[in-house]
Amino acid sequence: MATVATxxxxxxxxxxxxxxxxxxxAKLAALLAAPLGWLLVVYLAxxxxxxxxxxxxLNELTSQIERVWGLQNFHTLLTGAQTTxxxxxxxxxxxxxxxxxxxxxxxxxxxxxxxxxxxxxAYYAARLASPRMRPILLLGVTMPLxxxxxxxxxxxxxxxxxxxxxxxxxxxAGVHYSVGASNWAVWxxxxxxxxxxxxxxxYAAVERVPGSLLEASSDLGxxxxxxxxxxxxxxxxxxxxAASIFTFSLTLGDYITPxxxxxxxxxxxxxxxxxxxxxxxxLAAAFATVPVVIMAIYLTVARKLGxxxxx
Amino acid sequence: MESRLARIVIxxxxxxxxxxxxxxxxxxxxxxFNKGITRAWPPDLWTTRWFGAAWHDPDLRRxxxxxxxxxxxxxxxxxxxxxxxxxxxxxxxxxxxxxISFALVLPIALPGIVTAIALSSAINFGNQAFxxxxxxxxxxxxxxxxxxVVVFNNVVARLRRTPTSLVEASMDLGADGWQTFRxxxxxxxxxALVAGGLLxxxxxxxxxxxxxxxxxxxxxxxxxxxxxxxxxxxxxVVNVVALVLxxxxxxxxxxxxxxxxxxxxxxxxxxAAAQGPGA
Numbered sequence: 001m002a003t004v005a006t007x008x009x010x011x012x013x014x015x016x017x018x019x020x021x022x023x024x025x026a027k028l029a030a031l032l033a034a035p036l037g038w039l040l041v042v043y044l045a046x047x048x049x050x051x052x053x054x055x056x057x058l059n060e061l062t063s064q065i066e067r068v069w070g071l072q073n074f075h076t077l078l079t080g081a082q083t084t085x086x087x088x089x090x091x092x093x094x095x096x097x098x099x100x101x102x103x104x105x106x107x108x109x110x111x112x113x114x115x116x117x118x119x120x121x122a123y124y125a126a127r128l129a130s131p132r133m134r135p136i137l138l139l140g141v142t143m144p145l146x147x148x149x150x151x152x153x154x155x156x157x158x159x160x161x162x163x164x165x166x167x168x169x170x171x172x173a174g175v176h177y178s179v180g181a182s183n184w185a186v187w188x189x190x191x192x193x194x195x196x197x198x199x200x201x202x203y204a205a206v207e208r209v210p211g212s213l214l215e216a217s218s219d220l221g222x223x224x225x226x227x228x229x230x231x232x233x234x235x236x237x238x239x240x241x242a243a244s245i246f247t248f249s250l251t252l253g254d255y256i257t258p259x260x261x262x263x264x265x266x267x268x269x270x271x272x273x274x275x276x277x278x279x280x281x282x283l284a285a286a287f288a289t290v291p292v293v294i295m296a297i298y299l300t301v302a303r304k305l306g307x308x309x310x311x
Numbered sequence: 312m313e314s315r316l317a318r319i320v321i322x323x324x325x326x327x328x329x330x331x332x333x334x335x336x337x338x339x340x341x342x343x344f345n346k347g348i349t350r351a352w353p354p355d356l357w358t359t360r361w362f363g364a365a366w367h368d369p370d371l372r373r374x375x376x377x378x379x380x381x382x383x384x385x386x387x388x389x390x391x392x393x394x395x396x397x398x399x400x401x402x403x404x405x406x407x408x409x410x411i412s413f414a415l416v417l418p419i420a421l422p423g424i425v426t427a428i429a430l431s432s433a434i435n436f437g438n439q440a441f442x443x444x445x446x447x448x449x450x451x452x453x454x455x456x457x458x459x460v461v462v463f464n465n466v467v468a469r470l471r472r473t474p475t476s477l478v479e480a481s482m483d484l485g486a487d488g489w490q491t492f493r494x495x496x497x498x499x500x501x502x503a504l505v506a507g508g509l510l511x512x513x514x515x516x517x518x519x520x521x522x523x524x525x526x527x528x529x530x531x532x533x534x535x536x537x538x539x540x541x542x543x544x545x546x547x548v549v550n551v552v553a554l555v556l557x558x559x560x561x562x563x564x565x566x567x568x569x570x571x572x573x574x575x576x577x578x579x580x581x582x583a584a585a586q587g588p589g590a
Contacts, residue, residue: 017488028403032411035396035459038388039414043426043456046433050425053432065435117331120324128313128321139568144332146564147557148517150533154540154553155335158342158350165338165352192335195328214313224317253422256519260540268424275428275524281435288428295422 054286063279073286096270100290103267106183107251110190111244114198117191118243122202127211138203145196150256152193157260160185186262190251197246205239206232238306245302252291267291336557343554348546361547365555368548374535380447381522381531382515385454389511392455393462394504400463401470418457423520426457431524445527453525454518458511465507465571466500473499506567513563532556 020027054073059066076082080094091097125137144152159166162180170177179185209232217227233240255268265273267290274284313321343361345354365371396415400408418426430453437443477499481491519533526534536552539545 013489014487021488024403028399028405031395031399031402035392035399035415036411038392038456038459042433042452043418043429044414046429047425049436050429050432053436117324117328120321121328124321124325128318140329141332143561143564144336146513146517146561147336148533148553148560150517150519150536151339151553151557152335154536154549155339157540159335159338161350163349163351168352192331195332199328224314228317249420249422253424254520255424256537268422271424271428272523275431281428281432285428285432288425291422292425 050285050288053282054289056282058280058282065282073283076283077286077290095265096287096290099265099267099270102264103252104294106187106190106266107248109187110194110251111247113187113191114195114247115202115240115243117195118198118202122199123206126203126206138200141196141199149193153189153257153260156185156189156192156257160188160261181261181263183262183264186258186264186266189257189261190247190254193254193257194247194250197250198243201239201242201246202236205236205242209235241302241305245298248298249291249295252294339550339557340554342550345547345550348543350546361551365548365551370530371532371535371548371552374530374532377447377450377529378516378531378533381450381454382512384447384451385458385515386508386511388451388455389458389462390504390508393459393507393511394466394500396459397463397466397470401467412463415460415463419460426453427521427524430456430521434525445525445529447529449525449527450522450529450531453521454515457518457521458514461510461514462504462507465503465510469500469503469571502570506570509563509567509570513560513567516563517560 020030053065055069055071057066057068057070057072058064072082075086077096078094079086079090080096084090121137121141125134125141129137158164160179160181161167162178164180166179170179179188213231213235214227217231222230253268255266255272258264258266258269259272267287271284271287274280274287341356342350342354344357344359345361346358347355396411400411430449434443434445434449443449473496477495478491481495482488486494517533518531519537522531522534523537532552536549536556539549
């Protein structure tokens with residue numbers, strides 16, 4: 001091998017690598033130190049700080065964070081204000097409860113729509129497309145994913161705006177309903193943004209279904225619909241659940257879309273405003289634990305359904 | 312097998328989905344050449360004068376520079392840490408090995424706003440504790456955190472497909488650890504490493520959800536768009552920037568795809584790219 005190192009450097013390098021070879025644990029430690037250190041120091045420390053911040057309070061006169069422990073932020077989340085007592089009616093009418101359920105609602109709607117839209121193309125790519133066509137289709141599905149996220153939201157802001165293309169199309173069809181800055185626009189945009197994330201896991205799941213099972217089903221007299229319902233769906237269920245994790249989690253955590261194409265509050269933009277306008281980082285941190293808890297529950301259920309093998 | 316009717320339904324469904332995926336991008340492209348400054352449909356085509364206006368906008372140049380700085384910094388950190396982690400997880404069996412892969416995905420798997428608030432709390436705390444301020448460095452730290460997993464996924468996938476016998480043969484022939492890495496391992500993983508780096512670059516270049524909370528007054532392209540998107544006067548310039556950004560952010564992904572021969576990079580990254588946005 002052609003090396004240009006001098007003899008002195010060479011022996012040092014050799015000695016270090018020989019030591020590492022004799023002590024694999026040292027090598028492991030050297031390899032892991034940097035990435036683990038980074039994750040611990042930057043990310044896990046930040047997450048813990050967020051959790052701690054959720055129990056601190058904002059001094060409303062000075063707008064400074066006071067490091068005094070208490071559950072006041074969670075009280076505010078439950079009842080809408082710090083002074084309101086916790087009753088069933090105050091919890092139901094709390095603005096944060098309303099926002100949470102609105103967000104859950106749209107997350108479910110987006111997930112169902114995306115699964116419906118994703119299945120045909122995933123099935124086509126996995127089973128019907130020619131070997132030459134398949135990679136082209138898959139690339140076609142992933143390309144929009146990589147064309148800047150903000151730009152795609154912006155495209156939908158144009159499309160759903162008052163005098164935009166969608167509104168003109170609807171007028172042509174005789175529908176007089178304004179989608180601009182409505183939850184319909186938010187729903188459409190979310191469906192669009194996360195669709196590729198739904199297609200890929202379903203594609204992977206369909207690809208793994210053995211063709212012989214579908215033949216057996218039709219040999220035994222099942223119609224297409226019956227085969228779909230009794231054979232295909234149970235076999236690709238982990239893939240469907242994996243797809244839903246993406247669409248669900250991404251919808252919960254997004255704050256750009258409601259700001260740009262809608263006008264109502266969802267968890268994401270409510271938190272964004274708590275930090276940006278109200279400078280109330282403690283309350284924002286407390287509210288941010290809500291999507292974490294929801295996702296933890298969702299992931300636990302998904303794990304039971306075997307979704308992680310399909311990821 | 313699929314009946315005729317089922318095939319037709321599936322083909323029509325595929326067509327609808329493809330149309331849904333691409334129509335918005337085409338519409339966006341058309342508006343970049345719009346003569347007027349409104350969003351009225353149909354756009355009044357064609358003019359290229361907004362491209363010139365965008366090119367001469369000083370804020371926009373600052374934002375472009377900021378984006379490149381952030382992406383280069385984050386990619387460098389991610390490539391180093393991501394490949395270290397990949398080697399460790401591939402070569403060794405140790406306690407907590409599965410936890411590491413999980414911890415690496417966490418910044419991308421958790422809802423974007425959570426990562427954003429977490430980093431924001433940390434910077435706020437760092438500011439009070441030792442005078443940490445918002446700067447390009449806080450952006451890089453945030454971006455690198457969720458870019459590591461993209462590099463990690465690519466490198467670890469390649470390592471799994473590279474036979475360990477090559478490394479053993481090299482050692483048997485008298486090469487030391489460094490030479491083996493330099494002449495055997497590195498050439499084997501080089502394209503995967505570059506592909507991971509390109510994807511990390513693309514991810515960082517696009518990021519807005521977390522950047523909004525870590526940037527302070529520093530501009531990046533997505534932040535510039537987010538600030539200007541609601542100003543009617545800036546509409547045509549935003550349209551142009553959107554089109555250009557769309558085209559150039561596809562480039563690294565296309566290259567990564569070529570380098571790894573397809574599915575590995577993109578599916579691995581799609582898995583990771585909730586970041587989009589977000590992730």
